[in-house]
Amino acid sequence: MKRVLITAGASGIGRAMGHAFEAAGFEVWVADLDAAALGDCPDIWAKHQIDCADEGDVKGLFDQMGQLDVLCANAGIAGPTALIEHVELDAWRQCVSVNLEGAFLAAKYASPLMKSAKKGAITITSSTAGIYGYPNRAPYAAAKWGMIGLMKTLAMELGPFGIRCNAICPGAVEGPRMEGVLNREAAAKGMSRDEVYAGYAAGTSMRSFVEAQDIADMAVFLGSDGARRVSGQVIAVDGHTENPDPKLGPSSGSEAEVPND
Structure with missing residues (x-):
């Protein structure tokens, strides 16, 4: 049985990924x-409480694995919502x-396992904020752009070992975590929550948010043999983001905004 590890896998997009991989016949960690x-x-899943940005925690988890076929590096937080001059250095670093460092650590310790098997797939959850700039969200956008650079480099480094690397870029994802983003942006911009929501939706050609299941379905495809020649790609699952409106903000969502994971 193939094994998948999903960081920030207990809720939101990560949890949707877990259910989707389980349905596809994977052993889910x-x-x-x-x-x-x-x-x-679900009790059938292998569950591990770690800080995905702590190298000791990450190494300890991978030391237990032995086998890994698919890594979904999905951990992330929204970071501060503020103009750059008001962003505290500690908030930027967190x-x-x-x-970015969470994705790096997961890939660092997944790579030896996959190299020994001469196969594997690494999928990094970036964001459409990693494709466009994102006013009032400089740390988040910078990290998400960095994750795409990391993925492109991994695809080149690991491709000779039969390992594929790709990035999924969610747009605005329906759910309680996105509501938090909307409310924070509304407060920062002096707008209503509904005005910010409308700006996100208007920034897509499909005029809609996406759902966690949409992201999970793409992750399963990228981890499958059907994507055996897909590597080094940035794939937006966002209803097609158009040019962002700098007043209302781009159609960029968050993947798994948990406090420290």
């Missing part, structure tokens, strides 16, 4: 900082650490 959310996951 999830890592998350939220013990309560992990406890609510956002970059969880998003």
